Amino acid sequence: MIISVASGKGGTGKTLVATSLALSLAYEQKPVQLLDCDVEEPNAHIFFKAQPVSERTVSLPVPKVNYEKCQYCGKCAEVCQFNAIALMKRTLVIFPDVCHSCGGCWHLCPTGALEPAAREVGTVSVSQTADLRLVSGRLKLGTHISPPVVKAVRETAERDYITIIDGPPGSSCPVMAAVTDTDYCLLVTEPTPFGLNDLALAVDMLRVLKIPCGVVINRDMPGNQIIDRFCAENGINILLRIPFQTEIARAYAKGIPLVDSDKIWRDKFYNLYHQISGEVSQ
Amino acid sequence: MKVAISASGKTLDSEVNPRLGRCEYFIVYNMATGEQSVIENTGRFSQGSAGIATAKLLNDQQVDAVITGNVGPNAFSALAAAGIVMYTGATGKVSEMVEKFKLGQLTEAKFPNVGPHGR
Numbered sequence: 001m002i003i004s005v006a007s008g009k010g011g012t013g014k015t016l017v018a019t020s021l022a023l024s025l026a027y028e029q030k031p032v033q034l035l036d037c038d039v040e041e042p043n044a045h046i047f048f049k050a051q052p053v054s055e056r057t058v059s060l061p062v063p064k065v066n067y068e069k070c071q072y073c074g075k076c077a078e079v080c081q082f083n084a085i086a087l088m089k090r091t092l093v094i095f096p097d098v099c100h101s102c103g104g105c106w107h108l109c110p111t112g113a114l115e116p117a118a119r120e121v122g123t124v125s126v127s128q129t130a131d132l133r134l135v136s137g138r139l140k141l142g143t144h145i146s147p148p149v150v151k152a153v154r155e156t157a158e159r160d161y162i163t164i165i166d167g168p169p170g171s172s173c174p175v176m177a178a179v180t181d182t183d184y185c186l187l188v189t190e191p192t193p194f195g196l197n198d199l200a201l202a203v204d205m206l207r208v209l210k211i212p213c214g215v216v217i218n219r220d221m222p223g224n225q226i227i228d229r230f231c232a233e234n235g236i237n238i239l240l241r242i243p244f245q246t247e248i249a250r251a252y253a254k255g256i257p258l259v260d261s262d263k264i265w266r267d268k269f270y271n272l273y274h275q276i277s278g279e280v281s282q
Numbered sequence: 283m284k285v286a287i288s289a290s291g292k293t294l295d296s297e298v299n300p301r302l303g304r305c306e307y308f309i310v311y312n313m314a315t316g317e318q319s320v321i322e323n324t325g326r327f328s329q330g331s332a333g334i335a336t337a338k339l340l341n342d343q344q345v346d347a348v349i350t351g352n353v354g355p356n357a358f359s360a361l362a363a364a365g366i367v368m369y370t371g372a373t374g375k376v377s378e379m380v381e382k383f384k385l386g387q388l389t390e391a392k393f394p395n396v397g398p399h400g401r
Contacts, residue, residue: 077338083331088341088364095356097398098331 002163003276004182004211008198010169012188013218013242014038018166019047020258021186024269025162026131027259033161037178038168039122039137039149047257048134052125058137058152060101060145061116065092069113076105076114097143122149124156133161150177162273171198171205179206183280185213186239186272191224199227203234212279216272219244237279240272283313285383286340287376288350292320294377300351303332309376310345313384333357340366349379349388358394370395 005018015038022034036044063076063085074087084099085092096119106114122139137153139146146168154177157163167178179185187202189195199215206213213236217227220241231238242248242258251261259265288305289296299305304326310319321343325336333353337360340348347367361368369388372379382388 083328083334083338086334086338086341086360086363088337088360091363093360093363095331095334095359098334098356 001277001280002165002182002184003273004165004167004179004185005188006167006171006175006179006185006202006206007169007188008171008200008202009189009195012169012190012195013216014169014188015043015047015166016218016242016252016258017186017188017216017240018164019044020265020269021272022132022164023257023259024266025164025273027266028270031161032131033133033135033158033163035153035157035163035165036134036136037150037153037165037174039139039146039153039174040168042136042138044166045127045134045136046255048127048129048132049255050127050129050134052127052136055123055125057120058122058124058149059118059120060099060148061103062096062099062101062119063094063105063114064117065094066113066115067092069111071111071113073110075108075110079104079108100145101148121145122152124149124152126156133158146174147177150174154178171201175202176205176209179211180209182211184276185211186216186276187213188216188218189227190219191217191221191227193226196226196230199230203236214239214276214279216240216242218242237275239275240268283346284310284344285313285347285349285380286310286321286343286345287372287379288323288348289376294318294375294380296376298349298351298372298374298376298379300373302348302350302353302357303328303334303336305336305350308340308343308345308348310343311380331356334360337361337364337366340364347383349383352396353391353394354396354399355394356398358391 005014007014025032036042077085077087084095121143127134135156137149168174189199215238286308288299289307289309290299308321325339328335337357341364349369349372368391370391
């Protein structure tokens, strides 16, 4: 079972939900792993205080030119849809930051002057606490191609574990990489017009990917029906409500997972898992 | 010597467009003959890295120098590789920039004057 957590909007509580869901399973002796796919700003590790047991780099192939072989025909620059190669007089200028690693240039080069060379874009680290396996991806500073790092995190997952994926915010390529091929997606939102707007975008994305989803309302306030109305109109279940309370925010800000700050949440999150399994197995 | 000035319109009376990669036109002025021509900047239609596409265009047009407002790091590397001299910080009308160039009042840009952008 793979459950992804996404939100559309940033800062809504994805990590709060993902860490608590993973821990509620761990406390019930279930084999569980948490994949932190928010690679631009991974923060799940803050809640576990475990040293990484392994780390590896994620690299992408980018073209490198051998000027002794280059005939300056310009085919490579012509085929590149991203302007990552420019033939400027008798210099081939390569822009690794712009390259999408499609390989068109080195495959089409008639003289074999272009070869793939590795460009580091991020790292994946694995840590293990008494309860839980944590895999975290981190995009290298100054780079912006995060989907390959997200994919590398997912490839580092163990097969037989229950997997919880803490996704990036938004509903663009990195989020798609995090939620694709997951059994269920939990959408965390907040009852504000911003939360609603981005929730709707995320729901549209999941419909395209054909992934079933349910909603968790964070910072919920009695009497505020903005998310409830949207979910009712769209046939989406609201699975959990986390109230807007100072105590919850205070503990979380200290790096204490919700299920540890107040034990009533252990049952609520374990129950959340059962609701999801029920929906998935139907 | 052919000098290209990034412009919002097609004549010497047009305003300088401060953007290199996304400007609409380049007015190309030949300093030796006084001839002028207009090229449409097709590089501006690029989804990303319009600065590189525009540098390619200027290279293909065998321009020797370019006068514009801002040049980012990628466009700078590409133009420098082709030996195209850059003058940044241009404002006002294209004709005013041509006059300043003739009088030697422009300073050659040795570095990009803005950071990465356009993504």
